[in-house]
Amino acid sequence: MAVIQGATGDWEMVIGLEVHAQVTSNSKLFSGAATSFGAAPNTQVSLVDAAMPGMLPVINRYCIEQAIRTGLGLKAKINLHSVFDRKNYFYADLPQGYQISQFLQPIVGEGVVTLDMGEGVTREIGITRLHLEQDAGKSLHDQHPSQSYVDLNRSGIALMEIVSEPDLRSPEEVAAYLRKIRTIVRYLGTCDGNMDEGSMRADVNVSMRRPGEEYGTRCEIKNINSIRFAQQAINYEARRQVDILEDGGAIAQETRLFDSRKGETRSMRSKEESHDYRYFPDPDLLPLVLTQEEVDAIEATLPELPDAKKARLIADYGIGDYEAGVLVADRVRADFFEAVAKNRDSKLAANWVIGEFFGALNKAEKEISISPVDADALGGLLDLISDDTISGRIAKDVFEVMFETGKSAADIVEEKGLKQVTDTGAIEEMIQAVLDANEDKVEQYKGGKDKLFGFFVGQVMKASGGKANPKAVNEILRAKLGG
Amino acid sequence: MSADLTSLGLAEARDALAKKEVSSRELTSAYLAAIEDATPLNAFITVTADHALARADQADARIAAGEGGLIEGLPLAIKDLFCTDQIQTTAGSHILEGFKPQYESTVTANLWRQGGVMLGKTNLDEFAMGSSNETSFYGSVKNPWRRDGDSANLVPGGSSGGSATAVSAHLAAAAIGTDTGGSIRQPAAFTGTVGLKPTYGRCSRWGVVAFASSLDQAGPMTRSVRDAAILLRAMASYDSKDSTSVDIAVPDYETALTGDVKGLRIGIPTEYRVDGMPSDIEALWDKGIEWLRSAGAEIVDVSLPHTRYALPAYYIVAPAEASSNLARYDGVRYGLRVDGEQLQDMYEQTRAAGFGAEVKRRILIGTYVLSAGYYDAYYLQAQKVRTLIKQDFEKVFENVDALLTPTTPTPAFGIGERVDDPISMYLNDVMTVPANMAGLPGISVPAGLSSDGLPLGLQVLGKAFDEATILRVGEMIERAASFDARPQSWWSAS
Secondary structure (H helix, E strand, O other), X not given: OOEEEEOOEEEEEEEEEEEEEEOXXXXXXXXXXXXXXXXXXXXXXXXXXXXXXXXXXXXOHHHXXXXXXXXXXXXXXXXXXXXXXXXXXXXXXXXXXXXEEOOOOOOEOOEEEEEEOOOOOEEEEEEEEEEEEEOOOEEEOOOOOXXXXXXXXXXXXXXXXXXXXXXXXXXXXXXXXXXXXXXXXXXXXXXOOOHHHOOEEEEEEEEEEOOOOOOOOOEEEEEEOXXXXXXXXXXXXXXXXXXXXXXXXXOOOEEEEEEOOOOEEEEEEEOOOOOOOOOEEOOOOXXXXXXXXXXXXXXXXOOOOHHXXXXXXXXXXXXXXXXXXXXXXXXXXXXXXXXXXXXXXXXXXXXXXXXXXXXXXXXXXXXXXXXXXXXXXXXXXXXXHHOOOOOHHHHHHHHHHHHHHOOOHHHHHHHHOOOOEOOHHHHHHHHHHXXXXXXXXXXXXXXXXXXXXXXXXXXXXXXXXXXXXXXXXXXXXXXXXXX | OOOOHHHOOHHHHHHHHHOOOOOHHHHHHHHHHHHHHOHHHXXXXXXXXXXXXXXXHHHXXXXXXXXXXXXXXXXXXXXXXXXXXXXXXOOOOHHHOOOOOXXXXXXXXXXXXXXXXXXXXXXXXXXXOOOOOOOOOOOOOOOOOOOOOOOOOEOOOOOOHHHHHHHHOOOOOEEEEEOOOOOOHHHHHHHOOEEEEOOOOOOOOOOEOOOOOOOOOEEEEEOOHHHHHHHHHHHOOOOOOOOOOOOOOOOOXXXXXXXXXXOOEEEEEHHHOOOOOOHHHHHHHHHHHHHHHHOOOEEEEEOOOOHHHHHHHHHHHHHHHHHHHHHHOOOOOOOOOOOOOOHHHHHHHHHHHHOOHHHHHHHHHHHHHHOOOOOHHHHHHHHHHHHHHHHHHHHHOOOOOEEEEEOXXXXXXXXXXXXXXXXXXXXXXXXXXXXXXHOOOEEEEEEEEOOOOOEEEEEEEEOOOOHHHHHHHHHHHHHHHOOOOOOOXXXXXX
16 A cells, blocks of 8 residues: 655555557457558548448457456456447547447456565455447647648557456556556457557546545546556656645546656546536447357356466466466466476476576567577476586576577587586596695685685686586585595 | 330339330430429439439340349439449538448448449438428428419428439339338328338348438338339348348248238227327228228227327437437548638538538437436436337237328428428327337328328338238228329429
C-alpha cells in the first residue's frame, strides 16, 4: 500500500484500471478487413469499417473465441448470453457515429488476477468484467496546417476492455497488474501485449482516501501506453489530489490526459462535459448466445497459465519462488528453462538460465527465438560442469564464446584446451612448485596467518591456467600445509 | 405485339418474353418512353435509360440462348434506398445527392442475377421517413389517382411512393420498396397496387440505406398478387452479410396461388376498427370478410389487445434507431459536406443543410428517447410494448392462419394537406405498423374504390415466413374484388 504523508495525515491511493487489449486476429471484429500493424493509411478498410450506407456488421467468431479464452485465463465467468450495444458519439475517426461495444451484458463477468509482489507476498485483484468493442480510426492533426487527416486502418479492430475492481493500492501494484495481464494474454495468444504499438493501453482511475475510509472522488487518466507512464501518471495524480484535499478542496470528477514529456496529467473534460453515449442494443446484431459446451471446448485447449506453471516449476524442479516467478513471466523463457533443466541439476539450470543466459540476451537485446545459444547448447555446457570437465568459472568464459560464435561448449573446451585438470599427481606437482617458490609465505601461514591459504590456491589456479579442479587443489593443498 | 407494351404486368410480360412475342429491349423502351411521358408524376429520381437498354439486350441474348433467370428481361423500378453499383443512390436526401456506391445491395444483386432490368431509381420520403412522399428532397411524388371530378393532386403514400406510382401508372412492370412501418403497403393501398412486406429476415438488408434496422424490410410492389409472388422469390435470399437474415429456403411462391382458401382460418382483429374510420373502408373490410367466407374460409373474431400501443411504441423505436443510423452522414467521408471552422461546425452545417425537417424531427425524437434519464421511460418501455405486441400475434396465430384488416384508415389525401400535422401523418401507419413491430409478413391488395373514386386496400397479415399463405389469401381477395379500375392518365403529354 502506497501511503502519501500529507500535512494533515496519511492518504491512501485507490486505483482501478481499464485495459484495452487488441485481440490477436487476422481480421476485424465485424468485417473481413486485415489488422496488421504499420500498413499504409486507409489500406485496411472495408466498406463496413468506413460505414458506407447500408453496410452491416457481422460478428467475427474468432474474436469471440479469443475473448472467451481471455476470460477463462482471468478465471472469470463466461456469460452465455451477451449483447452488443451502440455507444453513440460523433468524431471524425468514428465513421459510424457510434462504437459497437458491450454495455449492460458483457461476454465475460467477474474474475480474479493474482499479483506476485515479491518475497512470497501476493495480492488478489478483482476483475469486474471483460467486454468486446470496436476500435476507432486515428485522426492525424500534424500532417497539414489547417486540416486533419483520418486513417481508418484501426477502425473496427477488435478490442477487449478488461475492467478491474478498484483494488490496486500503489503504482507498483499497477505495474505488476499490467505485467500480469500482459503475461496472461500472451500465454493465451489473445493479444500480443505490445504497448508501444498500441496493442495494449490503459485508462487509469485514481482517487485518494484516508486509510480504511470511504472511496474518494476519482479522476480517469486516459490512454496510457506504457507501464512506466502509468506509474508516473499515478504518482503525479496522487500528489495533485492530495494537495487539493490537504488545502480543503474537493476533487472534481473528470477525465485527464497524461503528458509524458512533462510528466503531468491535465484536465481533458469534466463530468458535466462528458458524453451521453445513448447506449442501446445494436439492432443490426442479434444477441450473442453461447453454449456451455462451446466454452468447455475452448477451455480444454487453454495452455498452462502462469500461476499454475509457477507452482509446477517450484514443485517439480525445486527452484525458489523468485526464480519461478522470473521464469514464468514469459512463456518462451519458461519453456526454455524446462528444456535446459530436463534430466539435469535444475537449480544449476535455473541459475544459469536466469543469470548468464537472460543477462546475455538482455545485453544483446535479443529474444530467445534468435538466441545464438539454444536450450540444447546451454544444456551441453551445464553437462560439462556437472561431470567436472570444466569448472563453473571456466564455464562462464565458455558461455561467452558460445554466445558470440554459436559453437558448442564441447568444441570450445576442446579447441581452447580448457578441460579441467583432475589428475591429482599433476595437481600435486603444481602445488609443490608453488610452495617451493613461496617458502616465506609457507612459514607465515604455519605461523598462523590463515588467510594465505587463498593466496596459495590462487597461485595454483593461475599456474594451471584456471583448469585445475578447485576441489582437488583445496584438498591436496590443505594436506600439504597441514602436514 | 400490340403497341401498349406497358399494359403487361410482370407475369404477362414474362410469358410474352418466353413466347418470343416481345423482346426485353421493346418492353424496356416502352417503359422508358412512359417514364419520360410521366415526368409530372416525379416518380423517379434517376432514370438509367442506357443502363436499362444494355441490360435488356443482354437479357434478350440469354432468352435467345434458352437461358435466363426468373425475371429475365423484365423492367423494374428500384426504390432509391437500395445501393446500386456506380449509380446514384440518394435515399431521397440532399445529404446523399450525387453519392454513387461502389457496391450493389444484396436484394438488387439477386434481381439482376435473375435477369431483372433496372429502369431507374424511384423517389421516396427522405431516408424512408414519411407516409406521403412529401419529405423527399427531390420533390413530392404525385399519385396517378385523383378524386372523381377533382384535379387536386394527391399523395401516393410513402415512403415507397415513387415505386407505387411507377407501378400504378405503368411506368415499370413492377417495383421494389422497403417497409419500416407500412412504407410498401400504405402506398400500395393509395395507388391501387399490390405491396408485400415480407417477414423480417426474409430479404437481406445489406446495401439498403438503413432507417430503422430492426424494422426495415424490402419487398415487392406490383400490379397483381402473382407478380408479387414472382418478384419476392427473385429478391429474397439468406445473406450471411446480414446478421438478421434468416436461413430458410425461399419457396416458389407462385405455386401457393391455388385459388383455394377452403378451411383456412382467417382472424378479424377487433382492435383494427379504429375511431373515425370512413364507412367505405369499413364496408370494404366487411366485403373482404364475406368474399373469404364464401370461398370457404372460416372467419374468426380475434383480439390483439396491445394494438393501440403499437404506433406510439413504433414512433419511439424507429426514431431511436434512425438517430443512430443516420450519424454516419457527417460530411467526413462521402455525400454532402459543408465546411466549417472546426469539426463541430462542419457537422452542424453539413447536417443542417443535408437533412430535411422530418428527418431532423426524428433524429431529435430518437436522440431524446435514448438519452440518459429518459431511456427507461421511453426506449425500454417501447421495447416491452413491442414484446407484448409480438405475443399478441403469436397467441392469435395459434388459432388462425392469417388476419384480414384494412391497410389504411383513409384513402389517399391531398398534397400539402397533412404536411404540417405530423401526428395525423403518423396515424396513417396505425394498421401497418404492428406487423413491423412483430416482424410478420403483410400484403396489401387493392379491393375497391372509396366513395370519391380512390383505391382502397385490404391487408392480409400472416405468420413468420408464411408469405405463401398471405399470397394465397391475397390472390383470393384479388379474384373476388376483380379490381380493374385505372387512373386517368392526366399526366401524359402525348
